[in-house]
């Protein structure tokens with residue numbers, strides 16, 4: 001059974017439709033990431049579920065019950081919101097106890113529950129501290145303990161890690177995932193950080209302008225984006241615009257790009273596409289030096305010749321920018337451990353990628 005179900009939920013601010021007919025369900029114990037650019041309606045959706053914002057139409061159900069008329073404290077929802085900081089005048093223990101007292105948890109149970117929650121978020125021994133005496137990461141752990149203390153039916157996390165620096169963010173992200181899994185929490189996490197969304201969510205929901213444009217596993221969203229917006233928003237990408245020239249057997253079509261290059265794409269949809277946007281992920285491209293000799297022709301492989309423009313060794317990855325004829329630039333990302341050819345700017349190379357790695361988006365303009 002779904003713990004949460006939104007049925008055609010819409011919210012307008014004046015003429016502006018912030019949430020536009022959203023339908024969303026989530027099963028018990030699953031973590032759903034809500035991802036999208038600033039202003040696409042993620043926070044408004046969470047606030048509607050929590051009961052802080054009323055929706056204009058549609059139905060919000062928690063465990064099969066319409067909760068549209070219930071106040072926030074009457075819904076058993078755990079919250080960790082950007083603007084829902086710890087109470088500065090309360091200790092760690094009092095902050096964690098706050099929601100429980102509000103919801104009528106028996107006083108006899110509260111101390112052991114505080115202990116359990118603080119141990120879960122690795123904050124045992126900090127009960128008597130005030131928020132100002134904690135680091136940003138510690139404050140977020142306490143806020144998480146407070147959100148989970150009432151054993152909520154749904155946990156809503158709005159940009160839970162955004163205030164932290166990059167390294168701590170990644171560390172806490174891994175912990176957060178483990179904690180949510182250990183308590184079997186049904187969770188929606190809002191983020192505009194794609195890496196966070198893909199790593200935390202069992203499934204990812206991508207929103208644009210108040211609407212859901214795709215829902216899928218992190219792998220589906222990355223490897224099979226529903227449209228150009230999702231492909232551009234999730235992951236890095238190289239883009240070409242082209243028109244079909246030839247069609248071959250096995251779903252392979254060749255496109256001539258605006259810059260005059262030929263790119264072959266293999267896709268179930270390629271038969272329908274006259275003009276199309278072609279997307280190639282930087283990780284799908286291999287670099288082959290000129291010195292490596294001729295590359296055997298293969299109708300399902302692309303070979304583009306260019307000149308290395310920039311090489312950026314970024315720790316585990318190397319980012320290489322290739323300039324193709326017509327000044328188009330192609331980003332190639334290789335793992336350091338691949339021992340890619342030690343290319344240098346100005347060197348001629350070939351960028352090689354499979355026709356099946358080209359994502360095609362039909363251009364209906």
Ligand SMILES: Nc1ncnc2c1ncn2[C@@H]1O[C@H](COP(=O)(O)OP(=O)(O)OP(=O)(O)O)[C@@H](O)[C@H]1O
Nearest residue numbers: 013016018036037038039040041042043044045192
């Ligand atoms: N109280 C309000 N009054 C008027 N407009 C609002 C209000 N709250 C949100 N909006 C508008 O609704 C749209 C969606 O806002 P929302 O905060 O849900 O976006 P978001 O996807 O969470 O963005 P961000 O990632 O920047 O937090 C935006 O255009 C915003 O300006």
